Amino acid sequence: MALAQPKITATEERLSALRLPESGVWLARARGAAQDRVRTMGLPAARDEYWKFTPPGTLVQPEAPQAAVFRHDEAPVFDGIERLKIVFVDGVFDAAASDPLEGEGLQIERLADVAAQDIHWARDLYGVLETRGQTPVDRPLAALNTAYASDGILIRVTGHVSKPVSLIYHHESTSSDAILHHVMKVEEGASLTLLENGPAAARFNKVMEVDVADSAAFHHVRAQGRDHERRAATHIFARLGRESTFKSFTLTVNGKMTRNECVIELTGDDAVAHVAGAALGDGDFHGDDTVFVTHDAVNCESRQVFKKVLRNGATGVFQGKILVKPGAQQTDGYQISQSLLLDGDSQFLAKPELEIYADDVACSHGSTSGAIDEDALFYLRARGIPGNVATDLLTLAFLAQAVDEIEDETLRTEMAARLEGWLSRRSG
Amino acid sequence: MLEIKGLNVKLEEEDKQILKGVDLSVEAGTVHAIMGPNGSGKSTLSYVLSGRDGYVVTEGSATLEGHDLLDLEPEERAAIGLFLAFQYPVEIPGVGNMTFLRTAVNAQRKARGLEEMNATEFLKLIRQKAKELQIDADMLKRPVNVGFSGGEKKRNEILQMAMLEPKMCILDETDSGLDVDAMKLVADGVNALRGAGRGFLVITHYQRLLNHIQPDVVHIMSDGRIVKSGGPELALEVEENGYGDILSEVA
Ligand SMILES: Nc1ncnc2c1ncn2[C@@H]1O[C@H](COP(=O)(O)OP(=O)(O)O)[C@@H](O)[C@H]1O
Ligand SMILES: [Mg+2]
Numbered sequence: 102m103a104l105a106q107p108k109i110t111a112t113e114e115r116l117s118a119l120r121l122p123e124s125g126v127w128l129a130r131a132r133g134a135a136q137d138r139v140r141t142m143g144l145p146a147a148r149d150e151y152w153k154f155t156p157p158g159t160l161v162q163p164e165a166p167q168a169a170v171f172r173h174d175e176a177p178v179f180d181g182i183e184r185l186k187i188v189f190v191d192g193v194f195d196a197a198a199s200d201p202l203e204g205e206g207l208q209i210e211r212l213a214d215v216a217a218q219d220i221h222w223a224r225d226l227y228g229v230l231e232t233r234g235q236t237p238v239d240r241p242l243a244a245l246n247t248a249y250a251s252d253g254i255l256i257r258v259t260g261h262v263s264k265p266v267s268l269i270y271h272h273e274s275t276s277s278d279a280i281l282h283h284v285m286k287v288e289e290g291a292s293l294t295l296l297e298n299g300p301a302a303a304r305f306n307k308v309m310e311v312d313v314a315d316s317a318a319f320h321h322v323r324a325q326g327r328d329h330e331r332r333a334a335t336h337i338f339a340r341l342g343r344e345s346t347f348k349s350f351t352l353t354v355n356g357k358m359t360r361n362e363c364v365i366e367l368t369g370d371d372a373v374a375h376v377a378g379a380a381l382g383d384g385d386f387h388g389d390d391t392v393f394v395t396h397d398a399v400n401c402e403s404r405q406v407f408k409k410v411l412r413n414g415a416t417g418v419f420q421g422k423i424l425v426k427p428g429a430q431q432t433d434g435y436q437i438s439q440s441l442l443l444d445g446d447s448q449f450l451a452k453p454e455l456e457i458y459a460d461d462v463a464c465s466h467g468s469t470s471g472a473i474d475e476d477a478l479f480y481l482r483a484r485g486i487p488g489n490v491a492t493d494l495l496t497l498a499f500l501a502q503a504v505d506e507i508e509d510e511t512l513r514t515e516m517a518a519r520l521e522g523w524l525s526r527r528s529g
Numbered sequence: 530m531l532e533i534k535g536l537n538v539k540l541e542e543e544d545k546q547i548l549k550g551v552d553l554s555v556e557a558g559t560v561h562a563i564m565g566p567n568g569s570g571k572s573t574l575s576y577v578l579s580g581r582d583g584y585v586v587t588e589g590s591a592t593l594e595g596h597d598l599l600d601l602e603p604e605e606r607a608a609i610g611l612f613l614a615f616q617y618p619v620e621i622p623g624v625g626n627m628t629f630l631r632t633a634v635n636a637q638r639k640a641r642g643l644e645e646m647n648a649t650e651f652l653k654l655i656r657q658k659a660k661e662l663q664i665d666a667d668m669l670k671r672p673v674n675v676g677f678s679g680g681e682k683k684r685n686e687i688l689q690m691a692m693l694e695p696k697m698c699i700l701d702e703t704d705s706g707l708d709v710d711a712m713k714l715v716a717d718g719v720n721a722l723r724g725a726g727r728g729f730l731v732i733t734h735y736q737r738l739l740n741h742i743q744p745d746v747v748h749i750m751s752d753g754r755i756v757k758s759g760g761p762e763l764a765l766e767v768e769e770n771g772y773g774d775i776l777s778e779v780a
């Protein structure tokens with residue numbers, strides 16, 4: 102189908118503000134093909150079905166909207182945790198602030214460093230998982246990323262890894278427009294924990310492709326940074342092999358605009374994929390979690406657990422789909438998305454979907470939106486707990502189900518503490 | 530201790546009068562019981578005293594040791610020593626029973642200008658009190674009242690009371706849904722707190738709880754009023770003849 106003229110115009114305007122980075126053969130091919138995909142799909146527009154709850158305009162316009170840098174004296178997320186640090190400032194790699202790109206069981210490289218090569222292992226994944234994720238729904242911002250990413254981290258995990266890899270994204274410029282593309286290849290039987298934190302840029306477009314081989318495991322915990330004016334469109338494309346595990350948790354606090362897409366394909370039998378998120382929005386906040394899980398193997402389990410707390414006119418969005426392909430028997434699919442509206446001005450828009458082509462499956466989904474439970478609030482207050490403290494307790498309890506999806510206790514405690522901090526800074 | 534005068538209460542949402550002039554005075558160190566048929570307004574009285582939304586006091590007053598209760602937030606009423614053991618304890622998923630109790634104890638201490646109780650002190654105290662009520666460690670760890678049986682919920686109310694050491698305790702049908710053994714545990718918990726200048730208002734539908742918690746005064750409530758007051762023998766009269774005789778006698 103031919104694209105509508107306004108869409109073509111908007112897409113070309115955006116592309117003309119970008120330049121394809123110089124690349125060697127393997128990457129140039131991937132970039133060129135991605136550029137073609139962008140032109141074929143066109144960038145998201147307000148009338149697109151997949152963007153009906155989230156206005157894509159500011160994510161698509163040629164210039165990044167200004168975003169003030171938010172200064173605060175809170176300790177950085179993951180501060181006390183032993184990890185391999187890789188730092189980007191407004192999307193630019195900061196060598197001085199980063200640890201050497203090496204670690205036990207790991208092969209770590211920067212995309213920019215290997216871009217000029219003619220061949221690289223990442224060729225089999227870069228833009229490849231993204232392309233797979235374009236069916237059946239277009240994700241043009243991800244294709245744009247594949248074409249134009251200025252840098253990124255390529256990690257190949259071959260053996261035992263002694264500590265998590267931590268990507269830290271600072272935001273220093275009010276007009277930065279960062280595009281990063283990471284590739285993670287976790288080889289058979291290996292496992293990696295990846296941490297991400299920080300606002301990254303005024304506008305951030307990030308893609309992460311994750312290939313989890315047979316019996317491998319990938320754990321991911323990220324905190325998106327407290328800058329109120331930042332915007333972000335992120336994509337995770339994960340492909341899971343037999344008996345593999347993929348677990349991802351995202352904490353989204355503040356930010357004018359966040360669209361997190363997570364596209365998971367279970368291709369090997371007995372694999373497990375969990376994706377969860379806790380979001381806190383106060384005022385000018387729009388947080389969208391869009392998840393698409395495809396079961397294409399036998400006896401796989403998937404869970405989606407998303408919780409949002411919204412107040413003062415904040416908007417939360419959840420679009421979640423479980424697709425069970427023919428033959429994907431014994432699928433266990435679960436999805437829950439809930440919002441807690443702390444006042445009448447906020448809104449939660451949800452579209453949960455199941456599409457099932459196998460007969461022996463157990464899939465459930467639920468979506469709710471509600472206020473604080475008045476009976477519970479009164480009960481706590483009747484025991485002497487002040488109203489604001491009681492509200493915070495109930496809010497944390499509401500979010501706990503999502504936070505509890507984090508397997509590692511230290512990381513779970515860290516995320517819970519961040520939520521508590523956010524609430525206590527706001528309670529009267 | 531607790532002084533209620535001419536209390537008239539209607540619902541906020543509809544024009545329905547529930548309490549129609551309640552007068553009641555509970556002196557320090559005494560146990561008063563309120564009995565009465567279902568729907569007579571007993572729970573409403575307990576909610577209004579503890580500050581639940583949804584009711585409007587149209588007339589009358591309620592004070593605790595001279596403090597105007599009706600002017601205070603629920604947490605302030607708790608901090609000056611009022612405690613309500615709920616007829617229907619609320620389940621709170623995601624909030625651990627222990628966290629809840631510690632937050633409550635320390636909030637009240639803070640409101641009274643006392644130092645917070647540290648974790649070790651608190652643990653020691655709660656273990657001891659829980660043991661007396663045969664509440665196991667698992668119940669302390671679980672979310673507040675979630676998955677508790679009826680009896681466990683009621684014992685959990687008494688545990689909270691024991692930890693908070695209020696001055697004025699209102700027990701709303703704490704006996705309902707309890708078997709004999711559980712009732713004995715609850716009664717022992719209450720009796721352990723008797724004296725020390727504490728006041729009790731024990732709301733019950735049946736006389737049997739009063740065998741275990743001997744009241745000083747018994748009131749009969751009907752249609753939003755206290756229609757008759759007397760000694761413990763009044764409860765026995767209800768037990769034998771039901772409410773019918775008493776109500777027709779005062780009508
Ligand atoms: N929130 C409410 N909405 C409607 N009716 C109520 C409400 N609270 C109390 N009532 C009514 O008030 C009366 C007294 O109820 P309640 O105080 O629960 O009595 P008791 O505890 O003595 O059984 C009943 O008729 C009850 O239906
Ligand atoms: Mg009642």
